[in-house]
Amino acid sequence: MLTVRYERLGLRPGERLLDLGCGGGRHAYEAGRLGARVVAADVDLAELKEVRQLAAGMREAGELTTGAVDAVGGDALHLPFPDAAFDRVVASEVMEHIPDDRGAADELARVLRPGGTLAVTVPSWLPEQICWKLSDDYHAPAVPGGHVRIYTKAAVCDRLRGAGLEPTGTGRTHGLHSPYWWLKCAVGPRNDEHPLVQAYHRLLVWDIVRRPRATRAAEAVLGPTLGKSLVAYARKPA
Secondary structure (H helix, E strand, O other): OOOOOOHHHHOOOOOEEEOOOOOHHHHHHHHHHHOOOEHHHHHHHHHHHHHHHHHHHHHHOOOOOOOOEEEEEEEEOOOOOOOEEEEEEEEEOOOOHHHOOOHHHHHHHHHHEEEEEEEEEEHHHHHHHHHHHHHOOOOOOOOOOOOOOOOHHHHHHHHHHOOOEEEEEEEEOOHHHHHHHHHHHOOOOOOOHHHHHHHHHHHEEEEEEEEOHHHHHHHHHHHHHHOOOEEEEEOOOO
């Protein structure tokens, strides 16, 4: 389930892409399939181990023919890469976890080459407001390393401009996921065994795997207004 649209990012085969805060590696794998040379970076070494293993399996299965995926430990405020090292940068659901988000934006801009493009995704303002109001256990400080702020679209673009980047557009996506998180917050964010939570989770898995017309139509309606994620695209001046 991708949040960033690579055609909008302008990704081309052979380019170097940084997936910061890669987590399970969903954006890294797709970029690799598209022929990019990907560096998946995260502070969670256990997740990076899984990314390496899955990337190796993809190579063996012939799913990474022209692209490549490497995994590197890295702190968003002190990235272990030289200036202008990447053609494209993705930071999906990362900035809301970082107290010094301006410093993180500066680092993303530093490692992006002049003329390169970047995509940052964060939880959308309205869905996130509802989650915070429904449960104090959804965000920091109750959750160590959890969400520390709620972004407006203007605030995200302000962070990018402050780092010397030029915002080129925004969008919202994953409208079906907002009610799921509201439900989780209502019954307790860690209560994954609740019957309603499990039923909704099965619906989301069905949507991701099967992509039926009914849920695709619902996503098309809900995404632009209630989408769980806000995506902001930007360019570094040449």
